[in-house]
Amino acid sequence: MGSKYTKRYTEEFKREAIALVDSTGKTVTAVARELGISSKSLRGWYRQAKADWGESAPGEPTSAEREELKRLRRQNAEQAKTIEILRKAAVFFAKESDR
Known part of the structure; x- marks a missing residue:
C-alpha cells in the first residue's frame, strides 16, 4: 500500500x-x-x-521467516480483538446477572 x-x-x-x-x-x-x-x-x-x-x-530473517512473522502478527491482532470482545461480553453479562 x-x-x-x-x-x-x-x-x-x-x-x-x-x-x-x-x-x-x-x-x-x-x-x-x-x-x-x-x-x-x-x-x-x-x-x-x-x-x-x-x-x-x-x-x-529470510523471506520465508518474514512471511511467517507477518502471518503471526496478523493472527495475534485478530486474537487480541477476540479477547477484547470476550472481555466486554463478560463485563456486560456480569452486570446483567447483578440485576
Whole structure:
C-alpha cells in the first residue's frame, strides 16, 4: 500500500539486477544508476537475496521467516480483538446477572 508513485518491479527484474551486482563486481549504487532505479531499493533486494541464500549477517530473517512473522502478527491482532470482545461480553453479562 505504498504511494501512487511507487514503482513495482517484477521478481525477474529484481533477480537480474541482483545478478548484475554479483557478476560485474560493480557497486550496488553503480548498477542501480545504470538501471535507473533507486540504490536503496536494489540494496534492499540484494540484502534480502543474501539472507535467503544464507549469506547474510546472523539474525537477518529470510523471506520465508518474514512471511511467517507477518502471518503471526496478523493472527495475534485478530486474537487480541477476540479477547477484547470476550472481555466486554463478560463485563456486560456480569452486570446483567447483578440485576
